[in-house]
Amino acid sequence: MYLSQLTVADFRSYRSAHLTLSPGATVLVGANGVGKTNLVEAVGYLGSHTSHRVSQDAPLVRFGQDRARIGARIHRGSRAVALELEILPGRSNRVAVNRGAPVRAREGLGILRTVVFAPxxxxxxxxxxxxxxxxxxxxxxxxxxxxxxxxxxxxxxxxxxxxxxxxxxxxxxxxxxxxxxxxxxxxxxxxxxxxxxxxxxxxxxxxxxxxxxxxxxxxxxxxxxxxxxxxxxxxxxxxxxxxxxxxxxxxxxxxxxxxxxxxxxxxxxxxxxxxxxxxxxxxxxxxxxxxxxxxxxxxxxxxxxxxxxxxxxxxxxxxxxxPVLILDDVFAELDAARRGRLAGLVSRAEQVLLTAAAVEDIPEELHAVRVLVRQDADGSETVAETADRPLPVEGDIRRARMDPGIPDDGPPPAAEGGARDG
The missing domain is CATH 1.20.1050.90 (RecF/RecN/SMC, N-terminal domain)
Incomplete structure (x- = not known):
């Protein structure tokens, strides 16, 4: 299985962001603090309803907001499912499947399976x-x-x-x-x-x-x-x-x-x-x-x-x-030989999402799309630069703003009242 679209609203530092993904390996690259881990954390949470970083939901919601939303378009063979999860600290979380009415979060478990490694x-x-x-x-x-x-x-x-x-x-x-x-x-x-x-x-x-x-x-x-x-x-x-x-x-x-x-x-x-x-x-x-x-x-x-x-x-x-394999900052403590061996091991997954603080951390053996992530201080704008061809081959770089809107074939829209400021 793999994700073709990921949307977050009021999740962690993000006011809103939309990311287009593809099968294979994708590496989110950026300095510490720009929000790389927040994006892969959102994918992991959508799959398991738990965070690999915190035990409570409250820190997942952007400061000053009362809820966060994670949406994705998930593909399993020829089938595609639009899944949105609403995180409501202190209350019961809800999911919507294929733009249906919100139901208990547990009804969405199993639609997306993930395995997450993090420091x-x-x-x-x-x-x-x-x-x-x-x-x-x-x-x-x-x-x-x-x-x-x-x-x-x-x-x-x-x-x-x-x-x-x-x-x-x-x-x-x-x-x-x-x-x-x-x-x-x-x-x-x-x-x-x-x-x-x-x-x-x-x-x-x-x-x-x-x-x-x-x-x-x-x-x-x-x-x-x-x-x-x-x-x-x-x-x-x-x-x-x-x-x-x-x-x-x-x-x-x-x-x-x-x-x-x-x-x-x-x-x-x-x-x-x-x-x-x-x-x-x-x-x-x-x-x-x-x-x-x-x-x-x-x-x-x-x-x-x-x-x-x-x-x-x-x-x-x-x-x-x-499952979608998520490796957060996995290269930081591995020497060159172990990085290369890891690249071979993860190639079996249909989709791998990785984060790295620097391009130099990415092993040459890993053929991956590279997304350079940066974020304004107030979370109002996130910009990605995406390599058109897999690494290690350098390709033309096109700049694409992570648009807060959700495309017609993407995950269900956020409910009224919410996800965007201004």
Missing amino acids: EDLALVTQDPGGRRRFLDQLMVQLRPALGEAAADYERVLRQRNALLKTARQQGRWGPEEEATLAVWDEHLSMAGARLLNGRLHVLQLLAAPLGEMYAALTNGSKPATFAYESTVPGVSGTHQQVPSVQQIAAAMRQALEDAHEQERARALTLVGPHRDELALFLGPAPARGFASHGETWSLALALRLASYDVLVADDPDPDAR
Whole structure:
């Protein structure tokens, strides 16, 4: 799949912008702060309804506005879909498909699939386990959207169970009524947690080989990249060539929760479950966290994203279903050899959107359209200079203003009230 049109209104620093795209690789080039990342972030958000930079929607809306809009024309084979997403901080986001009436945002999930790498992904290797759990869960939901409900159920029950433990400790009371209520929450948490864990383990089965292959391809086989899942639920830890059933995991988790009751009452916290688990990454025999060099860390984080792309491609062999691959500032920390190897790896994608701070960062091996981006200080005008022929061949440069209007065959128009100033 690929995007032929991208439109944003009141998104981040942009008052409005319209960009025409094509299959293949496109590199947005410009100095830091001109809005390159904002554009690729908009594409990623349209696909996943999450940002790779922030956890809340409010920063995505231009200062002084109450909403932002992202629109795109998405092609999958001979079919084209116009999709517009309205971001409403503090309220429920909405989507419109083919100029239809706005509906719940979740109705638009799956129309555009994306895989995003950004410098923030170094945290997948260097930071606490929470980021690695989110990585797994996001890939799991992309593969099986219904499991998003299991993750949401787990979080809801976990909050209720923790609230019970906290209230009981604050009141200094624990009797038969509290014990019975805790047993009910144990049952609900075990079932929701088992579905979540089963989904994670299936993802890890699919991810193991591509991760090793991608890291070896990027680094010329310097060290093997592997992982191990470390769980608080007995029988779940390991590399898991065979995944326990939901029922088996639920039974083990239920028993582990019961065994931990005394500790949990003392700490007023649930100590067993997928929210406490770790995905440990290794380069050779050593843990990547704390032992990998900066270059190894960057390559491993990139390999995780490229491997997730391969997992999604393998899940749907239709070549027209391949996700849009987004690589934000990917060349900054790669040497020339790794840049060249990356150019070969991404050539399989139908569309790749990249950003770079300087033309010199773009490897000669990457045949891409180049878009030079600059933006006025108030966001009122964005100008792109687009190479007519792919890099590395220099072609004539034509200047094209990113017009705030939306062409007739583009995404649905913004609703009244809005997207433009002046």
